[in-house]
Amino acid sequence: MRKTLPERYYLDHFYEFLQFFEGANRPLVDAKTAAFIEAFKALDKDDQCLIVRAANRKYPVVVSKTFDYAEINAPLERLTGLREAGWFTSISQGDSYSLGQAMTKSDLLILLKDNGCQASSSLAKQALIDELAGVMARQPLVVMDELNEQYLLRAYDVPLSYLLFLYFGHTRGRLNQFSMRDLGVMRTRQDVSQQLARFEGQDAARGAFYYARQLTAFKQLNEEEKAHFSLDTDVTVHCPIGQDYRDRVLFQMGSYWLAKDAPKALAYLQQAGSDQAQEKWLRESYKLGHKDAVQQALEAIIDDPASDTLLAFAEDFYARKFDRKRTSTLTDMLRDATHVVQLDDIHNQSVEQGVISYYRRQGLAAYRSENQPWRMLFGLLFWDWLYGEWGLVSEFDRRPQVLRYNDFYDRFGSDIEQHLNKYCASAGTLHRYLLKQASAHYGKVNSIFMWRQGLPQSLTILLEHTNMENLRQFLVLMCKDYASLRDGFPDILVVDNSSLRFEEIKAPGDQLRRNQLITIQRLRQCGFEVGITQVNWYHDPLQPYVVVDIETTGGQSAYHRITEVGMVKLIGGEEVARWQSLINPQRHIPSRITQLTGISDDMVAGAPVFAEVAEDIEAFTQDSVFVAHNVNFDYGFIKQEFARLELDFKRPKFCTCARMRKAFPGLKSYGLGALSAHFDIRLQNHHRALDDAQAAAELLRLIQSKNEELLAKEE
Template identity: 55%
Template structure:
């Protein structure tokens, strides 16, 4: 049953949002935000509704002509009262980035032309054009072509943005998340919340907000403003989370300054915190000829690294620049790939899946792992600590605070070590993980997605890997989650009783720094890791599942499947077929019955999709999914699996596209016209198996063309 929201849901949500600041976070409020809350609560309800509606907007500018809501008594009168009392002001008070959100790039270009601004490049970024526009508006006002007299600026925006930052822990959170929660669209951790603040002191909260919001505004500042920021003293940080925002701020600003004043930029980057800024300074200082300074800094990092990521960079850069090694570690690893595997060219949309299918055909077991294996193993192992002891600040927090701050082990080392001591054998760890999965299945978390097969690769790992190696990796993740949160190899392979991990690289793929770090950590723990390079060819043994469906209509979101027909082809020959009518659990329109011949009476006793989903999944396993206009058939099948909360992913091939390539110049590439042109037998058009057979024959014909 579709959920609905009460009439003034937005006001209820706004009140719920403000109630948060009566608890532990009250100590973090500055004078402006404290006054905003008090003034809002003193307003009459209709005016509170106006403010709550405006606060829900994406930008701090509203068009009063569009501000009519039935549940608000005399909204324009209420707006006038709020303008008089200072809640809203003219558009001229709005920051450039707020107006940028309201205008399209085409609007900006037209305004520049109307104001007579010349010399701008049409292909320039919107932010650059907005800066030019605001400079012109300051002297000339807004052009008459742009109606701005009804636009109002929300003067309470800066207070609101700070409150939103304190509540959500970032500058992206919006109040509409409350509605998404109530509608059941968004899962939250409502039961786990405790009354705590994100920061210990207001100075740290304000510093974090300064850095988080400031970094978003750089694109709208001119060169002089950026240089002034670079020379300006910046607020001190007192926690890991504010340091993270400060690092991003300094790295981004330093990078922008490089194109304006390299000397000032290098001075700024040299003092800036964080790995990214340090790496940027080392690279740019080396270009400037400051080789001795850079060498000393690299040696200091290697002797005492701040992180594994920075160490990986320093060792590689040091070898290449000072020992004249010509290639990077990443390049060497790719060049010295453990093996090269030839795959059918149709697998280029899902390379890892294609490699797993290749192994399966050669009786070798393989699992798609990438980050999901290690992150799910990490989360389920430490669930009682991550999601119970490390309680969220608000129900919308998906990632535990200690992971955000990268101090999980520092904060909970006693609990972590005690838990790892209890699961010191594979059976004990698997029992613990299974219990956690059973108790918490489906609960919101930011580390992995739940699924019916989430434990399968974990079982494979624990059955064949030494437990000491497994525990070492998840402890390393606990100690430095930021460095090991991603970049893990794509697949896990069990061959001749031996387990290994493989990073799959198709032609043109690069090995990223985070992948290098994760691979090195796995190797450090004792795991075998290899790089598998893939090359393409046409594999005669690659199976193709040529699919056709009939439906109740043309939109997969609203309509349902009434019949599926599948023809399996290997090496140009039909090796199997599968067909079934399906009860769509809804009325089949008469025009559809006239088209397909499938009536409501024919499907009344047919299985529903859930009853034949396993058969379709198994029949198409390891196949290329082929159809005439493939996105239609694939989209419906994928949507049906999604309704069952099951994934469905196959590489796709379209016989329309293949026919166009193989037989250019034909007047039509519809299935009916192609079969007529090539005299392909089609027993009953718009019945699934008949159409699938015809499409299969077209596929074989197109593949025979050089």
């Protein structure tokens, strides 16, 4: 049912939006934009409602007949008056894309036909808009007068766009995000005080806005139009946001011109200051033979690097091009693997979990780590700076200003050092502080990490076994260059005789990425043991398989619940353990299900609920392959039950139904009952969990035997 919004709902939100410019951000509003605000406030409420309704539309061209709102008296007459007052204007030849976006596809086809263009109805709408742009570039539309009666162009988009840019900090922000917030579609930080200015001054704001608009405009152009695009690089930037947008548009322009005019492209790339642009300039300049200039630039970067990312590239590129090194640092690190693990190829879809299982079978403790524990550690430890008084500008912000600018340590260096000295004094002190922070801020929107109940196990293990001085040093590096050290962390951590090490897992064909190289190098620099583990595939005869069957109250894991679980564990084809339990689904079992399975409400009334057996199921299946007949059904229900407990459940999967089709093609049916009958497998109580699991285990043996036969023939 469609929700009825309060009268003048959008107008109220627009005034909430304007309130943002009454505080710390007021100095950023220039004279023209301030005049727009004052002129808007001088209108009566009906006119204001109409303007705001139009402002909430996605495109600058609006269809007049669609402004039929009960909250606005005589909307069409008011629209005419606002047009005469300059709030809206007529469509011109240069508004082809805006016009096309506002039109329906059928109206576009009619318009093109009226102007002598027979476009196919099978074309996508964007292709039709491109056709319209071509027509309007060549000649005036023959029905322009009629169009201007139906379509109007917002004449206040420039001041409105500037205000939106100040509020959201980018050009993608729209007024409809307020309603998305109210509907619960978009979560925001409603605890933001909104006393922080987005920019230090009007010049910084206007410069950033100019380059942001130019970047958006360039991306929307077709290839021919990009050739005529010009950028006023004399517009100065006074802040990191402006510099970022300037760098990005110059990079886009440089990339466009590379294949057409290399010197022009290199000039654009050289003007851009981003790591991405500098790397491209160096690579392309080297290709064109400018080796002396490239060598000098690389040496300058190595002497005074702007970031770890750029330094890693410069050192590697210099070594290969000027020191005649044959392989890259990434390749060298991958070749110098510190560990080699032989792993059953059943783990090829979840390599890291396979290595963890391998280590556990060796008696070692291993945990998935990657980025999450590090980012949660960083986010919780510095939460009060990142999301406190100086963190966010508006409630829609997710990334703290200091991380967006990458100047966290520059601004708060001495405070950060004191904070680290206080809370990194011992693992216990830091652990207690992190728990306190997690309790105080649990669930709040942030861009650094995802919330979990409590601290991730990998983070707790890290704190228990790490050298606190090593940890403190690395956290300082994260504060100094979060942009380079926010990801790329090793996949797993291993505890061996109370000694902690990290491992980056690489299967055959995997590559080491530069962000991984940088993070691994910095971790090693701070005293952490970090290795590369190379995985080789083979058939492991001792790989445990757990064959699972469940009975449920219905067929959809999101709505129905488990009533019984049966499991059989096989190692080397031999049964080593079995487990079975009825489960209380905490709801009525439909009669048709009882007729199928024989499981009734009375039978499960005294049975444990899933939460009471979850630990047993976790332990029984740990380090094993999850096998079932139509595995996604059983696995999906088990995973969903764990998710309801806010626990993760992940195992490699093996489907006996799919594998039987491959191993024994051409049978009439591959249902469990039919296959059991065909292969003379005992199935006494079909649709009871343990009996079905035992039958599926026999199918697994058949499949494994068939595979061994095929391998023997190949040898």
